[in-house]
Amino acid sequence: xxxxxxxxxxxxxxxxxxxxxxxxxxxxxxxxxxxxxxxxxxxxxxxxxxxxxxxxxxxxxxxxxxxxxxxxxxxxxxxxxxxxxxxxxxxxxxxxxxxxxxxxxxxxxxxxxxxxxxxxxxxxxxxxxxxxxxxxxxxxxxxxxxxxxxxxxxxxxxxxxxxxxxxxxxxxxxxxxxxxxxxxxxxxxxxxxxxxxxxxxxxxxxxxxxxxxxxxxxxxxxxxxxxxxxxxxxxxxxxxxxxxxxxxxxxxxxxxxxxxxxxxxxxxxxxxxxxxxxxxxxxxxxxxxxxxxxxxxxxxxxxxxxxxxxxxxxxxxxxxxxxxxxxxxxxxxxxxxxxxxxxxxxxxxxx
Amino acid sequence: xxxxxxxxxxxxxxxxxxxxxxxxxxxxxxxxxxxxxxxxxxxxxxxxxxxxxxxxxxxxxxxxxxxxxxxxxxxxxxxxxxxxxxxxxxxxxxxxxxxxxxxxxxxxxxxxxxxxxxxxxxxxxxxxxxxxxxxxxxxxxxxxxxxxxxxxxxxxxxxxxxxxxxxxxxxxxxxxxxxxxxxxxxxxxxxxxxxxxxxxxxxxxxxxxxxxxxxxxxxxxxxxxxxxxxxxxxxxxxxxxxxxxxxxxxxxxxxxxxxxxxxxxxxxxxxxxxxxxxxxxxxxxxxxxxxxxxxxxxxxxxxxxxxxxxxxxxxxxxxxxxxxxxxxxxxxxxxxxxxxxxxxxxxxxxx
Numbered sequence: 001x002x003x004x005x006x007x008x009x010x011x012x013x014x015x016x017x018x019x020x021x022x023x024x025x026x027x028x029x030x031x032x033x034x035x036x037x038x039x040x041x042x043x044x045x046x047x048x049x050x051x052x053x054x055x056x057x058x059x060x061x062x063x064x065x066x067x068x069x070x071x072x073x074x075x076x077x078x079x080x081x082x083x084x085x086x087x088x089x090x091x092x093x094x095x096x097x098x099x100x101x102x103x104x105x106x107x108x109x110x111x112x113x114x115x116x117x118x119x120x121x122x123x124x125x126x127x128x129x130x131x132x133x134x135x136x137x138x139x140x141x142x143x144x145x146x147x148x149x150x151x152x153x154x155x156x157x158x159x160x161x162x163x164x165x166x167x168x169x170x171x172x173x174x175x176x177x178x179x180x181x182x183x184x185x186x187x188x189x190x191x192x193x194x195x196x197x198x199x200x201x202x203x204x205x206x207x208x209x210x211x212x213x214x215x216x217x218x219x220x221x222x223x224x225x226x227x228x229x230x231x232x233x234x235x236x237x238x239x240x241x242x243x244x245x246x247x248x249x250x251x252x253x254x255x256x257x258x259x260x261x262x263x264x265x266x267x268x269x270x271x272x273x274x275x276x277x278x279x280x281x282x283x284x285x286x287x288x289x290x291x292x293x294x295x296x297x298x299x300x301x302x303x304x305x306x307x308x309x310x311x312x313x314x315x316x317x318x319x320x321x322x323x324x325x326x327x328x329x330x331x332x333x334x335x336x337x338x339x340x341x342x343x344x345x346x347x348x349x350x351x
Numbered sequence: 352x353x354x355x356x357x358x359x360x361x362x363x364x365x366x367x368x369x370x371x372x373x374x375x376x377x378x379x380x381x382x383x384x385x386x387x388x389x390x391x392x393x394x395x396x397x398x399x400x401x402x403x404x405x406x407x408x409x410x411x412x413x414x415x416x417x418x419x420x421x422x423x424x425x426x427x428x429x430x431x432x433x434x435x436x437x438x439x440x441x442x443x444x445x446x447x448x449x450x451x452x453x454x455x456x457x458x459x460x461x462x463x464x465x466x467x468x469x470x471x472x473x474x475x476x477x478x479x480x481x482x483x484x485x486x487x488x489x490x491x492x493x494x495x496x497x498x499x500x501x502x503x504x505x506x507x508x509x510x511x512x513x514x515x516x517x518x519x520x521x522x523x524x525x526x527x528x529x530x531x532x533x534x535x536x537x538x539x540x541x542x543x544x545x546x547x548x549x550x551x552x553x554x555x556x557x558x559x560x561x562x563x564x565x566x567x568x569x570x571x572x573x574x575x576x577x578x579x580x581x582x583x584x585x586x587x588x589x590x591x592x593x594x595x596x597x598x599x600x601x602x603x604x605x606x607x608x609x610x611x612x613x614x615x616x617x618x619x620x621x622x623x624x625x626x627x628x629x630x631x632x633x634x635x636x637x638x639x640x641x642x643x644x645x646x647x648x649x650x651x652x653x654x655x656x657x658x659x660x661x662x663x664x665x666x667x668x669x670x671x672x673x674x675x676x677x678x679x680x681x682x683x684x685x686x687x688x689x690x691x692x693x694x695x696x697x698x699x700x701x702x
Contacts, residue, residue: 027497110422118389141400160509160511
């Protein structure tokens, strides 16, 4: 495939009026970008929304506030390493944290299918509370809607969070520069594989748990270590690949990864091989990347490794001035391959 | 029914562990209060959430911020007088406005069923934009999730809004005092009847439109007219009755209405009679009540009547020191009846 045709894939044709929404439009991949660029931006477009960050940052009076929203439709609701309640807290906390914000308050909106067990609802809400306490955020307002049997799927949760952005923090993909270093806080693919294994009833030798975790403490420690962090992203739907492709596109830079530097646990690698999946595309819920100025990389890496959620942190690649908008990866054999964005879903309803 | 047995209804027994969620748990009536007091408050409880207002108000640095969230599951998506897009803007704008906040920014999260027409999505999003422009708010961040066919119902939208609360504004149901006056901005029941008519294919002599509208301008004009407004509530699920019962319970006061003073359009009254509904319980999306100190009532009423969305404003009753926690209504015949809160739904999925 020529570079031009790959570039065409990254800028898909506008959606036609007669089309319908596909599962892949919620994937975080190219189809998601289509619906964003073809439906939401033309109608709602404004400079903040157009940033396409996972959070928007606005000034209200003297304070800078970050706002982020996420609906959680994960199936199954309870999984190894978490449940929809803890996930709904971690997801929004992390979206705020990678914007440089200190997450403070959450809203929680429950969309329940008639017939859902009250006892399961209690378990989910108790889990939300524990996760919120650990992350240091408070659920201050909420909403409950119930839909008829067959018009929902048990339980969906939306959380929206507000956080305080220190006045000297300004993180944006647009600040990535050739020469910058890419840091990752640990091994990838565990959330997606844990969900898939449970959904499909697969058994692996060692049980794989979701990595779902609150990353606000880690982000704060990194920002404390250096003011030369360009941007951070958490690696959820679409995995490491989607996050890096988005940054490469937004910053008009190339990104070059070293495959051997990307931590993947043996069990996850084995499961991916068996299932024909690539860990680069599998969802995480406790992983982030940071693009960091070269001089700051060692300090930030040290701060990450000193944190519970960054013990396996690694430098996994660099920002380059060639192949702008693209992510490439050097394999252990010395060859280089393009790490494209997926069109649709590897695994639907992963978060 | 004795007053004691009515009081028992207002404080229902705790939910058992074996129960399941009913449609009525999303009604805004007593069953909603059950799930709030039986599930959400025990687990998530904190002073802000326990206020049970439609918005939470917090201080961040020097500014007071209001946060409010709502999921919209209305069926049908397009109705006379609006659609799920405009409703999702008005609903959250109004929840902020009745808290005394100036609504500023919204998040919008779309939960779409696979197969939903892109063209319908475009119409909804365009409508959101128009409604946001008119209300003076901006959608600054969003999320899209897609679920499989049969696991949703076309389109659900969550909006969460943040607003700025002037430092001298502090509205709360707890501030209502015997002698206070109850103001209503116009005729009730239009939203619910419009939705029901459309859903059931009913034809009335004159077509009834939803009253869905942004009330932030009206609220600002009222607060401008007097600082002696105790609290405001918009009248959505559960109608006028639910809003007043909530205030009576929270403030431990009685509320006495004059039936003849409550504006109801002839067509709505006729439809309600035909359908066996009571307009006091029917949902609105552009109506609010204000509890106002007696000396301020005339000023606030004048400000309301000068506003597009308050032309039919009226004094509909008073706060009393008898029958605390209860709402009563004097009929044109001079008798008095109790206006209780509904247990469940008159009309499910009305917003």
